[in-house]
Amino acid sequence: MKSSPPRNRRADARRSRAAILDAATQVLNVDPDAGLETIAGAAGVTRPTIYAHFPSREQLLLAVVERITNEAVAAMDDIALDADTATDTLLRMIDASAQVTERYPVLLKMISAQPVSAEADRDRHLPVTDRIGRVIERGRQAGEFDDRLPVDWLVASTMALGHTASTEQDAGRLPAAVARDALRTSLLRLLGASDSAGASRRSQPAKQSK
Known part of the structure; x- marks a missing residue:
């Protein structure tokens, strides 16, 4: 038919x-x-x-942002959330997301310069923050992460540290490898995780999504 x-x-x-x-x-x-x-x-x-x-051009840009976000989320979902420790999983997910966003440096710099409300910015990042939050909660329950700080605070701080590492790298103030290591070290301290946790995958490339 x-x-x-x-x-x-x-x-x-x-x-x-x-x-x-x-x-x-x-x-x-x-x-x-x-x-x-x-x-x-x-x-x-x-x-x-x-x-x-x-x-409008603005709506096209919003759709482009959503497309890149979905690509990053797909890369994060490619990481088996229950295969390794929460520490290892979190670091691999952040690496996977960074590998996607690093493909669009000029575009994302332009988008980040656009004025946006706090609510819109939160909604834009929600698919990513939701996944980070679930892994952090798993790490707290498993005793890998310190449970004295609120999960929402840890998620927001993780995102802020990721943006800082990206900014320092893009500005040429830190080489890519140094920025990644600084982000890793800062996250482990923030979460109260052992520096040896997940060390076997230190800065290893994440599996590419198809």
């Missing part, structure tokens, strides 16, 4: 949307000032097609 025209149109729309997001991610990571006409050309669609999916 042949697919109905509405179903075909929906499939075409999904492909167009995916092509636009792929093109926007690639183009804006090279030239953050690129216009919609350039993005449309890279996506193989017309400018009106972009507006049909994203009524």
Whole structure:
């Protein structure tokens, strides 16, 4: 049985949307000032097609952020959450997320410079903070992490330390390996974890998601 025209149109729309997001991610990571006409050309669609999916440039940028977040989350989910210690798992998840975000330095720098409310920023990071929180809670229950500080505080501090490591690396003040080691050491101290916990995977590359 042949697919109905509405179903075909929906499939075409999904492909167009995916092509636009792929093109926007690639183009804006090279030239953050690129216009919609350039993005449309890279996506193989017309400018009106972009507006049909994203009524404004701001909405397109939000969709790009969501796309990168989903990519980072998929990489984190590729880490078996119950395979190793909570310490080891947390460090591997952070490495996996960093490997994704490091692919888009220009684009993410532009996005981070955009004004956003605290609520919107929290919602943007929620998929990541939720996963970090679950691992920290597991570590507390297993006795790996100090339980005297609130989980929400530890999650927020973990995110802040990650941003600091990224900022120092991007600014050229710390080499990548030194930034990663500083982040690891700071996290272990924050969580009250032993420096030997998870040491077998110190700074090892995370498994790439497919």
